[in-house]
Amino acid sequence: MDAIVRFCRKLSMLFTRERFHSDLEEEMAFHREQQAQALQAEGRTPEEAKYAATRQFGNAGRLKEESLDTVGFRFETAVQDSRYALRQLGKNPGFACTAIVILGLGIGASTAIFSAVNPILFEPLPYPGASRIMMISYISDDGSRIAQTFHTYCELAERNRSFETLAVADPWQPTLTRPDRPERLDGQKVSADYFRVLGVSPLLGRDFQPADDVLNGPKVVILSNGLWRRFGADNALIGQQVKLNDDSYTVIGVMPATFDNVLVSSANAWAPLQFDKGNAASTQAREWGHHLKMVGRLRTGVSITQARSDLDRIARTPLPDLPRPPWASLEHGVATNSLQSELTSGVKPALLAVLGAVLLVLLIACVNVTNLLLARGAQRRGEFAMRAALGAVRPRLIRQLLTESLLLAVLGGALGMMVAQFGVRVLVALSPSELPRLNAMRVDGTVFAFAVGITVLVGLLVGLIPALSASSRDLHIAVQQSSQRTAGGHQFMRRTLVVAEVALALVLMVSAGLLFRSLQRLFAIDPGFDASHVLTMQVQEAGHRFDADSKRALFFSQALDAVRQVPGVANAAFTSQLPLSGDFESYGIQFEVDKSGDGDNGFRYAVSPSYFETMHIPLRRGRLLNEHDMPGAAQAILISESFAKRKFPNQDPLGQRVRIGPDIGHADRPWGAVVGVVGDVRQASLALSDSDAFYTSSTQWSWVDNVQSLVVRTQGVAAALAPSIRQAIWSVDKDQPIVRVATMDNLLATSEAERRFVLILFEAFGLAALALAATGIYGVLSGSVTERTREIGVRVALGATPSDILALVVRQGMTLTSFGVVIGLSGAVAASQALVTLLFGVSRLDPVTYLGVIALLAGVSVIACWVPASRAAQVDPASTLRAE
Amino acid sequence: MPGTLDMLILRTLARAPLHGYGIALSIKRLSEDVLTVEEGSLYPALQRLLLQGWVKAEWKKTETNRRARYYSLTAAGRKQLGLELSQFEQMMAAIGRVLQDA
Numbered sequence: 001m002d003a004i005v006r007f008c009r010k011l012s013m014l015f016t017r018e019r020f021h022s023d024l025e026e027e028m029a030f031h032r033e034q035q036a037q038a039l040q041a042e043g044r045t046p047e048e049a050k051y052a053a054t055r056q057f058g059n060a061g062r063l064k065e066e067s068l069d070t071v072g073f074r075f076e077t078a079v080q081d082s083r084y085a086l087r088q089l090g091k092n093p094g095f096a097c098t099a100i101v102i103l104g105l106g107i108g109a110s111t112a113i114f115s116a117v118n119p120i121l122f123e124p125l126p127y128p129g130a131s132r133i134m135m136i137s138y139i140s141d142d143g144s145r146i147a148q149t150f151h152t153y154c155e156l157a158e159r160n161r162s163f164e165t166l167a168v169a170d171p172w173q174p175t176l177t178r179p180d181r182p183e184r185l186d187g188q189k190v191s192a193d194y195f196r197v198l199g200v201s202p203l204l205g206r207d208f209q210p211a212d213d214v215l216n217g218p219k220v221v222i223l224s225n226g227l228w229r230r231f232g233a234d235n236a237l238i239g240q241q242v243k244l245n246d247d248s249y250t251v252i253g254v255m256p257a258t259f260d261n262v263l264v265s266s267a268n269a270w271a272p273l274q275f276d277k278g279n280a281a282s283t284q285a286r287e288w289g290h291h292l293k294m295v296g297r298l299r300t301g302v303s304i305t306q307a308r309s310d311l312d313r314i315a316r317t318p319l320p321d322l323p324r325p326p327w328a329s330l331e332h333g334v335a336t337n338s339l340q341s342e343l344t345s346g347v348k349p350a351l352l353a354v355l356g357a358v359l360l361v362l363l364i365a366c367v368n369v370t371n372l373l374l375a376r377g378a379q380r381r382g383e384f385a386m387r388a389a390l391g392a393v394r395p396r397l398i399r400q401l402l403t404e405s406l407l408l409a410v411l412g413g414a415l416g417m418m419v420a421q422f423g424v425r426v427l428v429a430l431s432p433s434e435l436p437r438l439n440a441m442r443v444d445g446t447v448f449a450f451a452v453g454i455t456v457l458v459g460l461l462v463g464l465i466p467a468l469s470a471s472s473r474d475l476h477i478a479v480q481q482s483s484q485r486t487a488g489g490h491q492f493m494r495r496t497l498v499v500a501e502v503a504l505a506l507v508l509m510v511s512a513g514l515l516f517r518s519l520q521r522l523f524a525i526d527p528g529f530d531a532s533h534v535l536t537m538q539v540q541e542a543g544h545r546f547d548a549d550s551k552r553a554l555f556f557s558q559a560l561d562a563v564r565q566v567p568g569v570a571n572a573a574f575t576s577q578l579p580l581s582g583d584f585e586s587y588g589i590q591f592e593v594d595k596s597g598d599g600d601n602g603f604r605y606a607v608s609p610s611y612f613e614t615m616h617i618p619l620r621r622g623r624l625l626n627e628h629d630m631p632g633a634a635q636a637i638l639i640s641e642s643f644a645k646r647k648f649p650n651q652d653p654l655g656q657r658v659r660i661g662p663d664i665g666h667a668d669r670p671w672g673a674v675v676g677v678v679g680d681v682r683q684a685s686l687a688l689s690d691s692d693a694f695y696t697s698s699t700q701w702s703w704v705d706n707v708q709s710l711v712v713r714t715q716g717v718a719a720a721l722a723p724s725i726r727q728a729i730w731s732v733d734k735d736q737p738i739v740r741v742a743t744m745d746n747l748l749a750t751s752e753a754e755r756r757f758v759l760i761l762f763e764a765f766g767l768a769a770l771a772l773a774a775t776g777i778y779g780v781l782s783g784s785v786t787e788r789t790r791e792i793g794v795r796v797a798l799g800a801t802p803s804d805i806l807a808l809v810v811r812q813g814m815t816l817t818s819f820g821v822v823i824g825l826s827g828a829v830a831a832s833q834a835l836v837t838l839l840f841g842v843s844r845l846d847p848v849t850y851l852g853v854i855a856l857l858a859g860v861s862v863i864a865c866w867v868p869a870s871r872a873a874q875v876d877p878a879s880t881l882r883a884e
Numbered sequence: 885m886p887g888t889l890d891m892l893i894l895r896t897l898a899r900a901p902l903h904g905y906g907i908a909l910s911i912k913r914l915s916e917d918v919l920t921v922e923e924g925s926l927y928p929a930l931q932r933l934l935l936q937g938w939v940k941a942e943w944k945k946t947e948t949n950r951r952a953r954y955y956s957l958t959a960a961g962r963k964q965l966g967l968e969l970s971q972f973e974q975m976m977a978a979i980g981r982v983l984q985d986a
């Protein structure tokens with residue numbers, strides 16, 4: 001109650017502030033006058049009396065301020081301070097702009113990076129109860145996590161006690177037939193509960209029901225909001241037919257626009273899986289293949305640990321009526337982890353490294369601006385001393401200075417928000433496509449709050465040291481001296497800060513250097529083929545006219561003939577999977593000599609015979625494939641060099657009898673034979689050398705793949721031929737979609753997209769850090785030269801040559817750099833630990849990188865020292881001494 | 885002692901309304917120059933009392949026909965003074981007892 005009354009009184013006083021001031025002024029004056037009269041009556045002279053009365057009264061300025069503080073609102077002083085701060089910044093626009101730009105870039109870069117990192121590392125997935133959504137992977141014999149089989153899913157779904165629902169999803173890339181041009185969609189075939197596991201329902205229409213997901217069930221599809229909009233965003237689309245893969249699908253639902261399908265974020269269409277629950281006995285069926293992603297929603301109150309032990313129990317106790325084949329025996333159990341961590345664990349180290357790097361840049365920016373403020377504080381010592389003499393108490397001065405630094409930070413933050421908006425766009429463009437949750441990368445409320453938070457923090461951080469130093473007790477000395485002569489302790493603080501800047505810059509630059517060298521090493525690796533002048537594209541055939549293998553094979557061979565006719569094409573071939581393109585397909589392979597167990601796994605390439613000549617994959621032994629390797633002839637198989645070495649160290653691999661893929665374990669199928677050994681090829685990534693691989697003619701594999709990659713060796717610029725090659729394929733059949741058109745060089749580069757992404761950011765941050773450190777050194781040295789002008793003048797007068805003076809200043813600067821380098825080195829050694837997973841072929845203590853960075857830093861420092869040093873060398877002793 | 889100045893002002897004003905200079909003189913005289921505070925610090929204290937509603941202020945003419953701001957005690961101020969005096973007396977009594985026991 002009292003508080004309210006007081007507040008009202010304060011408020012009413014606020015509107016009579018003028019009066020308050022004049023009243024106070026008048027009564028204080030009255031007081032002093034009365035006192036002076038009294039003293040005069042005691043026999044003092046008028047001057048004496050007046051002086052004594054003023055002394056007795058105390059510091060009127062401070063007392064007025066105290067009075068105002070009592071009745072005023074806090075914001076009033078804040079407004080007053082801000083106004084004053086603005087005026088101060090206006091007085092020195094060069095300083096203000098420099099500081100604002102540095103802070104703006106620092107805050108902007110941090111905010112942009114945070115917006116990229118936040119949805120991946122910190123925010124939960126955009127689903128209700130997201131922490132309860134798990135991903136369940138099969139653990140293979142070698143311990144790696146692989147996809148699930150359908151029958152494993154059925155067994156787990158039936159027997160588990162810890163999940164509300166389980167669902168599986170299979171990648172699906174249907175061709176959408178449209179009047180003008182065929183289009184390949186990204187989509188998923190899902191079990192009926194898929195969207196219920198994610199906790200999202202369609203915006204329009206209905207979700208899948210168990211009745212949809214049965215063998216030969218109805219052809220129904222749910223569309224993404226984006227695809228629905230492309231169809232005209234018409235509610236009447238529900239119930240209508242769309243043509244997918246030559247079949248009519250009924251649209252039964254449309255997902256909301258906010259739905260982010262994190263498993264396949266490019267998915268636009270979903271259809272029921274419609275696998276056969278009843279064929280568990282036939283182990284050759286697709287229902288026993290490892291190609292399904294399995295997700296589940298935990299029951300409320302069930303922990304991950306409980307779910308894990310529940311699933312382990314099922315894995316350990318097979319039921320007699322649910323038999324399992326050897327490759328889906330659940331011998332090593334399943335891996336159950338939250339979907340969030342499954343999606344993000346791969347990119348986490350890279351993102352944390354980038355976040356760390358940008359925060360380092362921000363820190364350097366802060367140190368830099370702190371230094372600028374200190375320098376400015378030194379120039380303004382006279383002003384502070386005057387204010388203190390006029391009655392400003394220390395906390396008041398500190399508040400004033402913090403207001404100034406906060407104002408700088410707020411202006412910098414505003415600039416930073418603009419930088420961030422732009423930066424996010426650049427980041428999205430730069431991001432490797434495998435980065436999860438790309439479409440959640442934007443400046444939203446959380447990001448804005450982050451920006452505001454760091455702005456305030458930066459404002460306080462940057463202002464604290466200058467405020468404390470400027471308001472320190474020795475102000476009365478400053479008032480007596482010309483501000484020029486005081487080379488006070490602030491120089492020590494400024495030097496310390498520059499040393500810190502150099503150290504931080506070194507940490508960043510060493511990190512950038514290590515990443516740079518890793519990428520250099522990676523791209524120096526021979527991928528096993530000649531990537532130059534190779535154009536690639538993925539060709540898909542869809543539609544019932546291609547149901548028969550022979551029809552499919554015919555289309556691909558006709559297309560290949562047509563492509564070969566295109567002028568500029570030197571050679572061409574189709575392959576079932578393309579190296580370094582993201583394709584990743586391995587199948588079993590079993591040699592006859594290998595009596596034990598399950599055989600091996602290797603990358604499977606079903607190719608046109610001309611594939612090796614086109615890609616320039618070298619033949620090591622035996623022969624390549626040729627047109628005689630056809631259906632009906634004995635199956636001819638090539639294996640990779642290191643596979644041959646590992647498998648047949650003391651034997652001739654040629655002529656070894658072998659069964660591949662679905663033929664394994666089927667005695668009725670004839671044996672194939674190894675006819676040749678070819679060079680190793682990097683398939684998954686340049687960094688991975690697991691190169692067990694086997695090749696067979698595409699017509700001799702168990703089926704003809706309906707998605708194949710065309711590789712074309714060209715005589716001229718590869719990319720230039722893309723349109724005519726596409727036309728050549730469409731001249732055979734105009735309804736077949738062609739996607740992923742890229743030169744092999746391009747694929748090679750993007751295969752290391754994540755490392756490149758991190759490297760580009762680190763390079764940018766490293767350069768920014770270098771520039772900031774250089775300006776820091778420059779700033780401190782020029783300040784010091786200005787302060788030491790007299791000393792330098794005296795030195796010159798006593799016989800120092802200009803080169804002596806030059807050396808003096810440069811030495812001073814290089815001493816700072818050396819300290820920074822020494823401290824930075826230990827920091828860099830520690831920081832490189834965080835980068836280890838991103839490095840390749842380079843030790844984190846790589847001496848070349850460290851020495852190179854030190855040399856670069858030293859070179860730039862010398863330049864930064866040179867300018868103030870040469871100014872010092874030109875000091876005219878006569879004029880400086882006269883100025884004394 | 886913090887708050888002492890406030891109590892002294894209230895005590896002084898309990899007899900008669902006074903202007904700032906008068907309050908200063910009166911406190912000096914009453915305390916026989918023991919309390920030699922910075923005279924000006926009276927004014928922030930007066931603002932504080934005004935805000936609390938314990939005193940009120942109005943401009944009046946002095947005997948020498950000059951304009952001065954006179955402060956007087958309000959009812960709330962009188963109550964506050966009584967409160968503070970009794971607290972002060974309690975404390976003095978306590979101190980006295982401690983000193984006697986020693």
